[in-house]
Amino acid sequence: MQILKTYTLLVLTLTFTISFAQNEIYGPYKNWEFGGLRLTFENDGSVTSSQTGFDSIPYSISSYESSATVSDENGNFLFYTNGRSVFDKDMNYLPGGDNTLKAGNEGVNAMSSSAQGSMIVKHPESDLYYIFTVGDEVSFHTDGIQYVTVDMSLNDGAGQVSTSVKIGETASEALIAGLHSNGKDIWVVTHLETSNGPRIGSFLLTKDGVDTIPVISEYDGVIGIGAYSRCSMKFNNEGSKLISFSPYHFGYKIGGILFFDFNNSTGLITRKRNITSLFDNNEHWDYNFYSMGLNFPAFSPKENYLYYRLSSRGIYRIRISDWENTDSIVNSFERLNIETANTHIAGLKFGPNNK
Numbered sequence: 001m002q003i004l005k006t007y008t009l010l011v012l013t014l015t016f017t018i019s020f021a022q023n024e025i026y027g028p029y030k031n032w033e034f035g036g037l038r039l040t041f042e043n044d045g046s047v048t049s050s051q052t053g054f055d056s057i058p059y060s061i062s063s064y065e066s067s068a069t070v071s072d073e074n075g076n077f078l079f080y081t082n083g084r085s086v087f088d089k090d091m092n093y094l095p096g097g098d099n100t101l102k103a104g105n106e107g108v109n110a111m112s113s114s115a116q117g118s119m120i121v122k123h124p125e126s127d128l129y130y131i132f133t134v135g136d137e138v139s140f141h142t143d144g145i146q147y148v149t150v151d152m153s154l155n156d157g158a159g160q161v162s163t164s165v166k167i168g169e170t171a172s173e174a175l176i177a178g179l180h181s182n183g184k185d186i187w188v189v190t191h192l193e194t195s196n197g198p199r200i201g202s203f204l205l206t207k208d209g210v211d212t213i214p215v216i217s218e219y220d221g222v223i224g225i226g227a228y229s230r231c232s233m234k235f236n237n238e239g240s241k242l243i244s245f246s247p248y249h250f251g252y253k254i255g256g257i258l259f260f261d262f263n264n265s266t267g268l269i270t271r272k273r274n275i276t277s278l279f280d281n282n283e284h285w286d287y288n289f290y291s292m293g294l295n296f297p298a299f300s301p302k303e304n305y306l307y308y309r310l311s312s313r314g315i316y317r318i319r320i321s322d323w324e325n326t327d328s329i330v331n332s333f334e335r336l337n338i339e340t341a342n343t344h345i346a347g348l349k350f351g352p353n354n355k
Helices: 281-286 328-330
Strands: 004-007 032-035 037-040 047-051 066-071 077-081 118-122 128-134 145-151 166-167 168-180 187-193 196-207 213-216 230-233 241-249 254-263 268-273 294-298 305-310 314-319 334-336
Touching: 004 294, 032 066, 037 213, 047 128, 047 305, 066 128, 077 128, 145 305, 166 196, 168 230, 168 241, 187 230, 213 334, 230 294, 241 294, 281 294, 314 328
Parallel strands: 004 334, 066 118
Antiparallel strands: 032 037, 037 047, 066 077, 118 128, 128 145, 145 166, 168 187, 187 196, 196 213, 230 241, 241 254, 254 268, 294 305, 305 314, 314 334
């Protein structure tokens, strides 16, 4: 295991953007909105930033954690959500989108405090956009997993947000989407609370809508309560590998880093590996598995590395090119010599320009 090497700086987002649509690069992903600050990925690979909406940022459009943005195929900004409301490119509410969503509630400010609380998904054979949400631990996950649809053909192209539909009870703040083996349908995955305890639940989105009966897989781990339920997940591009990150309590053996093989035809987990359990207590400290900031793994563009960002201790990476060799993965952990902001809450995500 190695610590402190020097590498080129990655793009580090200061809050969370989760947006998924048809596995494309620039079009739907061209703009990232953070409730007052917008990043635009230009065709030449550069990135521009701009302030949006107001001279001062009101709470109504602010994003505490779970933001998501989508553009059309040509990169034109369509809408943004902070996990509670839905806004157009000028930060006006979409019809039906005023405090409609259910990604938890950060008090009176109507913002979500859920790590992966909102996600925009569009099936390639449907005209509807779906916004999925999961509740936060601040509100004890009472919102569960829900979704609304956004029909951009209504209201003269301004769009219309539907009412929210609850489809399950959740055990964490994790929410991610991956491609079905047919290359069209989409798996929406979270930690569900079931009568048998926390499980991984996979909901299938087809051109006809959401199948509200999930495919259930055993978790092979323990999800804690309170801050220890601040989990996150990440699929690889193919949708065959799934990573689950959550704060680790090495006294109670709660949480940690789990690697899953995912059958993207059936929605079932086929292999589970608890990577954190293979480290000793000193190594738990070295690699910050205990941290409340253990969130947001990011696959490198070639998927030979996995990166994660931890509070004030910087950026870490794991070599996963030898996916079948658990010992190789465990021995590859390293902390990179990259200066980052000294903040407890932060996310990490590669941009569509692979930086």
